Amino acid sequence: MYNIPEPPYFLLIAGLLISITSGAAFEAVLKQSVQAWAKNRSTRSLATLQGVELLLPFLGMALGVCVFLSSGVEIFGFPTRLAYMISIPLTVLISGLIWRQLGVNLVQLEQGGSQALDLDS
Template sequence: MYYFPQPPYLAALIGLFVAFTFGLVFEKLIEQKLQESYRNSEAENSFKLDNPILVASYLGTCFGSWLFLGGGFLIFSFGVIPAYGVALLLTIVTGALIWRQLGEVLLQIKAGGPESLSLD
């Protein structure tokens, strides 16, 4: 008798846990970076994303997102290589766009303060 293998829910759940955990660390590091930048806004590295721990936490978030997306594709019967390949492509593109946008927002805050982000 042939048994159908269960979908790999565990891969998606582990990816979700990793992304969520690193995301919380990234959030706290961004908050600390903004507080330091407001206190010393004339410093050369204020409002820049050059802290290695900040970069590592963001890459950890991207890694968890990759695992989650790949696991999600596996649940829908994609092969392992196509699932994680497409997930890697999506993660790299989305992660790079978000990182670039976050850098631009921080520079905009440096130039005009937090009021410069209002939508009015």
């Protein structure tokens, strides 16, 4: 008789919580770095703020999203290996694009101030 494996609900919730907590840390570090740069207007560019202190929470978010995504795919009956084969490349691609866009936004903020990022004007 065929045995249906139990869906990974625990990993789904764990991935979501990892992403949320890492996202809160990422937000706090990014805000603190930008505020410190705006206060001092140091010669150090905003693009160099993408250091380890910002990369670590970002990688935590990416890991949580990968686990969440693969667990969600597994809930629909896909095997674990296939679920991770789908979620890992997707997470790496999206994370790379977001990290690149963050660098572009920081350069725009440095060159034109907060008005450069205002989409309403």
